[in-house]
Amino acid sequence: MTGNSSLINNQTLISAGSMFQLGFFSPVNNSGTAYIGIWYYNHPPRENKVVWVANRDKSVDASMASLNLTSDGNLILFEEGTEVWSTGTSAELNSARLQLLDSGNLALTAGNSNRTVWQSFDHACDTILPGMKLGFDFRTNTPWQFVSWMSATDPSPGKYIVKMETYKVPDFLILSVNGSAKLGRTGPWNGQWLVDLPMLRNVLNLIYVSNQNETYYITEYQIRSPVLVRMLLDANGKRYLLIFDGREWNSFLSLPRDDCDNYNSCGNNSVCTKGYYSISCRCLEGFVEIGSVVGCKRKEPFCCSSIQFRKEPSVKVPDTENATS
Template sequence: MCFFTVLILQLLTFSFCSCFSDTISSDKPIRDGELLISKSKTFALGFFTPGKSMSRYVGIWYNNLPIQTIVWVANRDSPINDTSGILSIDSNGNLVLNHNLSTIPIWSTNVSLQQYQRNSTSVIAQLTDIANLVIVLKTTKNVIWESFDYPTDTFLPYQRLGFDRKTNQSWFLQSWKTNDDPGKGAFTLKFSTIGKPQFIMYNNDLPWWRGGPWIGSSLAGVPIVKHERATFNVSFVEDNNNVALTYNIFYKPVITRIVVHESGFFQTLTWDNQKNQWNQFFSEPVNQCDSYG
């Protein structure tokens, strides 16, 4: 009798552990050691420790790759020094990261709801299949906050880089400090907001590399985009509202990411299933002569 009781408990435990959700709600936060998994099981969100660091961060990574590859970090400049972290929805409808029962969040979203909507049950947070963490109003299904508006060092398919002319919000990449520290590093990649929009990488405040303006089908300084249009579908919008560069991959099984590396390189990487590694598709600047100057 005891044997069957133990067996049933083990099966129930396995079923519980293997059943992941893609959603955070008012009564269902996630704690260090727990995960959100997107519906297609492509991406995961949870707590991680980078490299040789001892600190804990909330991030998003590819769920099915043997190498943990982080594509977004929430608290990149506010690490947790233990495993007591909890990501939840507060009474104002914001995602908040706390630890050790602290009432002051380490990190928080910046959602501003109408007074009648300000309660923890009015919203949910969901990890989508394109690695976009969104906060959604339950009543209207409208997205009121998304991680794609706050990228870290990685540019993914369906994401955008650019800026909103009306709100002055900018979507740009910023490198990690080091492989062990996802804090804001020295290199940023963004579109200039003065004159003709140009794609420029900065080393701190100094121009480091120029990708140039959009010229018909590619960036002037990245001609490979034009030559690889069978692989990449790249689009650029410039109007009175936005300047935005987006891309996707025609062949869906190809896993691709674009990264600003802490060493000052702008790289496109694709996953090699045979070798279980990331292969460099292109990298800029190619040599010192490509640097700004």
């Protein structure tokens, strides 16, 4: 799309390689509520395949709405002439260009240099696609994070959020949407992968970047990858790594895998083990239970001159909130 053009109901913008399409969709059959979204080409959006929603806070009547790209580079969703959502951008006059890429990114560019003015990859909803950042931009003081839908038929921001906490040793957490409760964590980056998710290396290349401007984690397709991959945070707080094999979507990984994946399920300084029917907790070597309180404490004070380190197999490293690299 170029300046002074629009998209209305029953029209779609399709990526060059027919991987994704942008248009109006309704998450409920025969419903008057509609949203502007991106979904996989030839995959009906109502089958939970929508990867991005523009106006997730407010639906529109598709018969009365249009998505307009103005001549000065602002992408605006109107309903009966009233602005519902916009990118709030501007570009050189008559140089704006909107393109849906085969990565699933909706990019608004300007000028002969194709300078990116705005892109949907910076505004994730409940899905992370390869090429999207998950982290924090220190220049704009904004996070790259994803937030669940309220329900399977309501794309408004839901109860769960996945984000990077920018501690001195960054960690990825799932939180209640108000940020008051940690519900789970992946463990930090160890130089090759996130410590609790080494299996991701089997399907994606993982990259971690940290500098004075930004800190983020990003996935990329492996060379000549024959599959499509997406990460989904559903309305119940479950996280999935989904793979499309050409016929159907399959779950490669789902979290939490069991109750031991729930944050601090056994308390501090404890090891959680999944049993056949339930989990069991034990103290790390050198620690004892704290009576009725969940967790363990040291048997004797910490002594740096005599303490030694040993590897405890099959546990996450501690929460990095107070850690220093």
